[in-house]
Amino acid sequence: MYEFDYHKAKNVKDAVAIAKKQDEAKYLAGGMSLVPPMKLRLAKPGNLIDLNEVGELAGIKVDGKTVAVGAMTRHESVAESKDVKKAIPALAKLAGGIGDPQVRHRGTIGGSLANSDPAACYPTAVLGLGATIETDQRKIAADDFFTGLFETALKEGELITKVVFPVPDKACYIKFPNPASRFSIVGVFVSKKGNEVRCVVTGAGPCVFRVKGIEDALKKDFSPKAIENYKHPASGLNSDIHGSAEYRAHLITVLAKRAVAGAE
Amino acid sequence: MGAEFGIGASVKRKEDFRFVTGRGNYLDDINRPGQAYGYFVRSPYAHAKIAGIDAKKASKMPGVVRVLTGADLEADKIGGLICGWNVKSKDGTDTRMPKHPALASDTVRYVGDAIALVVAETYAQARDAAEAVKVKYDVLPAQIDVSKADKKGAAIVHADVRRNMAYDWEIGDKKATDAAFAKAAHVAKLDLVNNRVAPNAMEPRAAIGEYSASDDSFTLYTTSQNPHVARLVLSAFVQIAPEHKLRVVSPDMGGGFGSKIFIYPDETAVIWAAKKVGRPVKWTSDRAEAFQTDCHGRDHVTHVELALDQGGKFLGLRVSTKANMGAYLSTFASCVPSYLYGTLLQGQYTTGAIHCEVKAVFTHTTPVDAVRGAGRPEATYVIERIIDVAARDLKIDPADLRRRNMIQPNAFPYQTQVALQYDSGNYPAALTKALEIADYKGFAQRRDEAKRRGKLRGIGLSSYIEACGIAPSAVVGALGCGVGLYEGATVRMNPTGSAIVYIGSHSHGQGHETTFSQVVHERLGVPFEQIEIVHGDTGKIPFGMGTYGSRSIAVGGVALQNAVDKLIEKGRKIAAHKLEVAESDIQFKDGTYSVVGTDKKTSFAEVTFAAYVPHNYPAGLEPGMEATAFYDPANFTFPAGTHVCEVEVDPDTGGVEVVKWSACDDFGRIINPMIVEGQVHGGIAHGIGQALLEGCVYDKSGQLLTASYMDYAMPRADNFPTIKVDTIQTPCPHNALGVKGCGEAGAIAAPPAVVNAIANALNVKHVEMPATAERVWQALNA
Numbered sequence A: 001m002y003e004f005d006y007h008k009a010k011n012v013k014d015a016v017a018i019a020k021k022q023d024e025a026k027y028l029a030g031g032m033s034l035v036p037p038m039k040l041r042l043a044k045p046g047n048l049i050d051l052n053e054v055g056e057l058a059g060i061k062v063d064g065k066t067v068a069v070g071a072m073t074r075h076e077s078v079a080e081s082k083d084v085k086k087a088i089p090a091l092a093k094l095a096g097g098i099g100d101p102q103v104r105h106r107g108t109i110g111g112s113l114a115n116s117d118p119a120a121c122y123p124t125a126v127l128g129l130g131a132t133i134e135t136d137q138r139k140i141a142a143d144d145f146f147t148g149l150f151e152t153a154l155k156e157g158e159l160i161t162k163v164v165f166p167v168p169d170k171a172c173y174i175k176f177p178n179p180a181s182r183f184s185i186v187g188v189f190v191s192k193k194g195n196e197v198r199c200v201v202t203g204a205g206p207c208v209f210r211v212k213g214i215e216d217a218l219k220k221d222f223s224p225k226a227i228e229n230y231k232h233p234a235s236g237l238n239s240d241i242h243g244s245a246e247y248r249a250h251l252i253t254v255l256a257k258r259a260v261a262g263a264e
Numbered sequence B: 001m002g003a004e005f006g007i008g009a010s011v012k013r014k015e016d017f018r019f020v021t022g023r024g025n026y027l028d029d030i031n032r033p034g035q036a037y038g039y040f041v042r043s044p045y046a047h048a049k050i051a052g053i054d055a056k057k058a059s060k061m062p063g064v065v066r067v068l069t070g071a072d073l074e075a076d077k078i079g080g081l082i083c084g085w086n087v088k089s090k091d092g093t094d095t096r097m098p099k100h101p102a103l104a105s106d107t108v109r110y111v112g113d114a115i116a117l118v119v120a121e122t123y124a125q126a127r128d129a130a131e132a133v134k135v136k137y138d139v140l141p142a143q144i145d146v147s148k149a150d151k152k153g154a155a156i157v158h159a160d161v162r163r164n165m166a167y168d169w170e171i172g173d174k175k176a177t178d179a180a181f182a183k184a185a186h187v188a189k190l191d192l193v194n195n196r197v198a199p200n201a202m203e204p205r206a207a208i209g210e211y212s213a214s215d216d217s218f219t220l221y222t223t224s225q226n227p228h229v230a231r232l233v234l235s236a237f238v239q240i241a242p243e244h245k246l247r248v249v250s251p252d253m254g255g256g257f258g259s260k261i262f263i264y265p266d267e268t269a270v271i272w273a274a275k276k277v278g279r280p281v282k283w284t285s286d287r288a289e290a291f292q293t294d295c296h297g298r299d300h301v302t303h304v305e306l307a308l309d310q311g312g313k314f315l316g317l318r319v320s321t322k323a324n325m326g327a328y329l330s331t332f333a334s335c336v337p338s339y340l341y342g343t344l345l346q347g348q349y350t351t352g353a354i355h356c357e358v359k360a361v362f363t364h365t366t367p368v369d370a371v372r373g374a375g376r377p378e379a380t381y382v383i384e385r386i387i388d389v390a391a392r393d394l395k396i397d398p399a400d401l402r403r404r405n406m407i408q409p410n411a412f413p414y415q416t417q418v419a420l421q422y423d424s425g426n427y428p429a430a431l432t433k434a435l436e437i438a439d440y441k442g443f444a445q446r447r448d449e450a451k452r453r454g455k456l457r458g459i460g461l462s463s464y465i466e467a468c469g470i471a472p473s474a475v476v477g478a479l480g481c482g483v484g485l486y487e488g489a490t491v492r493m494n495p496t497g498s499a500i501v502y503i504g505s506h507s508h509g510q511g512h513e514t515t516f517s518q519v520v521h522e523r524l525g526v527p528f529e530q531i532e533i534v535h536g537d538t539g540k541i542p543f544g545m546g547t548y549g550s551r552s553i554a555v556g557g558v559a560l561q562n563a564v565d566k567l568i569e570k571g572r573k574i575a576a577h578k579l580e581v582a583e584s585d586i587q588f589k590d591g592t593y594s595v596v597g598t599d600k601k602t603s604f605a606e607v608t609f610a611a612y613v614p615h616n617y618p619a620g621l622e623p624g625m626e627a628t629a630f631y632d633p634a635n636f637t638f639p640a641g642t643h644v645c646e647v648e649v650d651p652d653t654g655g656v657e658v659v660k661w662s663a664c665d666d667f668g669r670i671i672n673p674m675i676v677e678g679q680v681h682g683g684i685a686h687g688i689g690q691a692l693l694e695g696c697v698y699d700k701s702g703q704l705l706t707a708s709y710m711d712y713a714m715p716r717a718d719n720f721p722t723i724k725v726d727t728i729q730t731p732c733p734h735n736a737l738g739v740k741g742c743g744e745a746g747a748i749a750a751p752p753a754v755v756n757a758i759a760n761a762l763n764v765k766h767v768e769m770p771a772t773a774e775r776v777w778q779a780l781n782a
């Protein structure tokens, strides 16, 4: 690890102020994505701003229509929350399937979204439920948030404060894990809320994306049968030692069907 | 002796308390006064000329003690690393053993090849400075594909090795095999790849070199499965120091799996550097270095053919293999795809004629050497896969086809077509028992039930054999091995009755402290908790060859038993004197000497005390109670058995789940059934890992794409079903304990069992390892 300066933020204002002042500053949430590349000397931030004691960033609020999750809420808290389990069981299950217990007790939703790993789980729920990402400056619709490989709409120093998920009629996330990292080779999130259907894929592209072909078919008939013959084009999908583009394209339909069948 | 702690008891492992409470003494736990830290500058290219090394800036960085390069090594006349086994080619020529300097000075040959060692006050400073060492590379084309490495146009790894060929070896009778094939009713054929695996010991390799100017001696703390072999090589070949001036210490070790047998550039450079800088130098590999520089295993490309007669009898077996050696010949690399592979191709069967040829070739990849099983998993994979292909071709039940061809229990000793002589075994009995445990008969019902759930269920067998307890020194010597493969053990009794055992076998997770204590307790009656097992220090133990090839109990354990017997014989003289009878009247049982037919007796503890306080003592007998035995086995041992795997395949994704595992092994006599079962479980886990998950992948330029756990898939607990294992015990007839060894069995047996099960589930001929979901899906949709 290269040397860096460490700053402990007291509150959101403080965190943002430090970020403005320091060069090459990075927020430190759970550290699960940020620290490993630092240890491998692949990342070299000059300043880390620790958010772990910013109490106002953590916590879950559920009302009849929404589930709001603070940026510093650990995956484990979401997975174990009775309220989340009741309102959006798919979200609790998704959080409970991220990494291992150690990762889930450290990793946060804010860190996961800001990082936008191409194979991450949380972004599927955010886009798949049409959530809103709130920052110290503004509210960003999920559809505008994920812009590319490890790229988001966040500006330099912009801090995610919370994520507000509308409660769907039903939803489900199915992940086909990479046997090594256990991130997704492909993961599919589907949701239905009134007439709106969303189908979001992770692992197969530079970042999460919606699959219009599946959404259209499910709007007419929210059943696995409705998408049985859907064939996703392989071109443009990720292809690596863990799966070819063709295989990933195939998995999109298989997993979407399972997600529809499992939606609750 | 006491059933609770004697041979055959599942005694809890005495070493585990310190391990699970974080009190083990692993290499990185050791720190020496004045210690500096080393970090290696490594090649980022698979093949390049080194056009220049500029360490000026690095040398002046904070904390830097010294930057050492290959030129310094040469100036000090430090020799290169060696390969200890000369395997002769078909034409009688020697194995090509190209130079392997600890620090490359003109050419780098794989990504990770060490170029310089930076020594600094802290690890971080050494690493910072290593990044500042400027190496100018002229990048050259790299040869990565093993199947083309000996072809025209291949990039040449060593200028003095034509066509990259280390050797072109054969075993068996080609003529007889051709004749067998000529009269075959059916020939089954298969091309297969045995995938390259990384050893992945939990504790990475590490070393501390220390030099003492006062007596001009060196101490090397290193993660070694065989510290005396390390000392021998570093003395006699590398010329660090004469043996009496070099002590090698290998303390608690977090796994080896073969990868810590070898003498690597890293510890060689570290021990040499210690004298140069006049301070202890410590190096600890990180995980990325481990993936790139720990010797890999397997990596064979093979064509196999099996000739059968009308009745399904195996007439002949023909095998042609290309084995990847990587960039240099590691310490025992040459014997793995030859004498530990071709000699095992008889399997458990009466195959009438066998011929095997192996081309060992260099590529610009990490060196390949022994990994758990070493050669024997590759041989077993070839045999057990081709049998299933034949069974499928001929529509014969695979268990039945195996049984028809098995060597019968009354046929021992059995001379194979490929040099070995099997000493004992009962293969049909192990098969029968394994099939019972597996409820083989009930499989069809389970398959139908799985089908209703949308899953394809398959069953696969693997009836393996291995040659363990390596090895009779005369035999391996005749085959080109540079060392003997005996083992040494000393038992030192203390006056108050406790015992210390000094043994050449090295424990790195196997539970030797428990197993060897049981052997001593059984014979001498020394209380279990009063027996200390000391290993891994050339300053303490007798010259020993170390632990690999499942040899610890079968060679080290027998040396220990023989040393114990020497003590008993000495004690008999003392007892006879004390009890005032002739030696021949004394019998020894359960730790007590008694006079036959009387109630006169004295315990081994009392006799020991007398030996150290010899007030009333036989005239002419030396005081003291200590004995050393060296044991050179008369033959290999031959553990064998049958494993049965059941898988369920998800046809939509190709995902494979191992749902049932049943096994019956024959390890001869068993000292600690719990430890043995643990070894078998670990081996099966290793083998399932190779079959389903693991595999080193290089890109065309020679970059290792699987250099972290993000990309290299290790098996985890949820990859396994409950494993059901049992044993039969046909004692080894040629060693005093009747033992055979168990550490590699699972890793040898498992891969073909898994792949056979998958092929059965899909009704296809073959799926390559690792049988990833995508590969299985492709096979289903081919």
Ligand SMILES: Cc1cc2nc3c(=O)[nH]c(=O)nc-3n(C[C@H](O)[C@H](O)[C@H](O)COP(=O)(O)OP(=O)(O)OC[C@H]3O[C@@H](n4cnc5c(N)ncnc54)[C@H](O)[C@@H]3O)c2cc1C
Pocket: A026, A027, A028, A029, A030, A031, A032, A033, A034, A035, A051, A071, A072, A097, A098, A099, A100, A103, A106, A107, A108, A109, A110, A111, A112, A113, A114, A115, A117, A119, A120, A121, A122, A158, A159, A160, A161, A181, A182, A183, A184
């Ligand atoms: C072994 C392992 C397995 C994993 N498996 C999975 C998996 O299966 N699925 C999955 O989805 N993820 C997985 N992860 C990733 C895990 O979910 C991480 O926790 C997550 O990606 C990052 O969260 P973090 O809180 O650790 O963020 P950090 O690592 O602390 O930060 C990540 C990035 O986000 C930025 N950041 C953090 N918080 C904020 C904020 N509030 N506002 C703006 N920027 C911020 C940081 O500056 C940094 O750039 C795994 C990680 C590991 C180590």
